Amino acid sequence: MEKTNTQKDYSKNCNVYQLVLPVNTEILIPQNDSVRLLSQILEEIDYRNLEKAYSHLGRNPVVSPKTLFKILVYAYMNNIYSTRKIEIACKRDINFMWLLEGQKAPDHNTIARFRSGKLTEVIEDLFYQFVKKLGELGEIEYKNIFIDGTKIEANANKYSFVWKKSTNKFETKLQEKIKILINKINDKFGKQCKRTIKDVLIAMGR
Template identity: 30%
Template sequence: MRYIEDIHRKSKIVFPEYIDDYITEDNPVRMIDAFVDTLDIVELGFKNAVPQKKGRPGYNPKYLLKLYIYGYMNKITSSRKLEKATQTNIELIFKYFVSLLNEWDLFGKEIVAVDGSKFRACNSKKNNFSTKNLNRKIKYLEEKIEKYMIEIEKNDNTELSTAKPTKEEIQSKIKELKERKTRYEAYKKEIEKGDTKEISTIDPESRLMAVNNNGIDVCYNVQTIVDSKYKLVVDCDVINNPTDHGMLSKMTTSAKEIFEVEKLKALADKGYYNAEDFKKMRRTGSYNLCFKQIFSNATGESDFYLDKFKYDKEENMYICPIGEKLYFRRQKPIDENTKKIVYQNFAACGKCDFKDKCTKDKRGRRVRRSIDQDFLDRVDQRTAENKELYKQRQMIVEHPFGTIKRGLGMTYFLTKGMPSAKMEISFAFLASDFVNIT
């Protein structure tokens, strides 16, 4: 059997007559070309959307936009070009594309899934400051300044060696340390005003967040809502709150407006478990499936986790894992929106052989029940009854994140500020939806 023969470099070849013949019929660039041609670039705020009458002719902004979308789909990005692109309304372009997908009947409009993922911001951890690390840095600088002052005093009283730093060099170091200390103290005062709990000096809107493998980084929290039919992103948002609380109803409402439907079934993970948000969902006619978090006790003994305490509604009390009764004591406000009902029985706890496994409180175990717990119990029951439907959540919503992180190579932001980050992620999900439909 012969090998596949290649074309000899001195052979004559006949090229296609038209450039378009080089492009296969199913190539994604045809979809990009058709989509961008439908956009009104004047309305979208593109610079040079109308050609200038004088001077050298420029490139058509539509051509550049087509090139950029294609580049994003193939892991080719440029931070400078991207920064310039975010000055136009990329978010609106994404929403227009979603409306086209809606017209083409590519959304199921019944089941959606909501999820969030942390993307590293354009701000390193060393340029992020909180009260805790500022106190540590200021203390370190004070110790260094004191050490240098002692060194100057020693140099004044003894013969200097040529190997040691001179008095002028030490004074220069002290000046530098004092300037840094002054800067840190200014950051600390700004935090103490109460407007923010941390300061990021490169991208002021970014925040320190927990990421994978118990690490932390300066990030934005990217939110998506994805339709179940073809795993297409319906809408996205960028927030600097590390938690997902409050975003379930917001993202679902956005999807309802796009779909023009009265209700949706929304699937979400434990990070979205929030009574106030669930109530908003109910008021708007939609309902959610969301498993609750299981919180450990202070000792870490799983046999005495909160879920092991059974509530008796008729008697309004809790029964602990070994059968003792915890009675209602008071209602305790946690914050302006949250109140907890406290149950306890210190007399029983005082003589319990398992007290050290149950709590670290010397008096005994306290169980706190939300005033919305009856409502949350109904949500829990509904979720438990629809486990098979809930299992689809990961397959629906984590697919687009996998596409842009692994397929398109986007794991961090190139631009600064929440508006620019939102435009950048809109580009990414626009490319993701293109990938999924082509």
């Protein structure tokens, strides 16, 4: 009995998309792209505390902890917080592929376990090192303090205002502020989060 193929033929124009080897993502990323600066800075960070969270008895992770951290930071810089969207970016976005350096794109479960598990205990230390490196390179300064909020004066009390001293006193609580910001990002898992990694860096630079 003759079989009828009902599947549409998507290969009739295949010659248009012939693969040319070698595929080198290095030449596709501009020298002044922010992903290069990010990678350079994160290469100089000490990851020993993060590596301690992994067992040395089992098999090696498909994607190294350092690379996963790079992926997360770059995703946050681009307002990507959903682990599923990060997974898609690793498969489709040339900058994420460049960060992977030939490693297999992590799935969303791997990213979620890393973010909510392995990274939790060392996130403060890693971001402290990150901001310190940015300061050493002159990419950020510590001259200004930015308050994330809006104050609207009510007609019922026109003398309501905030003294400068009441904002300065919170500078000593830098580490606690970092914890709160990171936890807020984690609490927004799977939702649209308005807080970006830039907000974290500004807060840490107080």
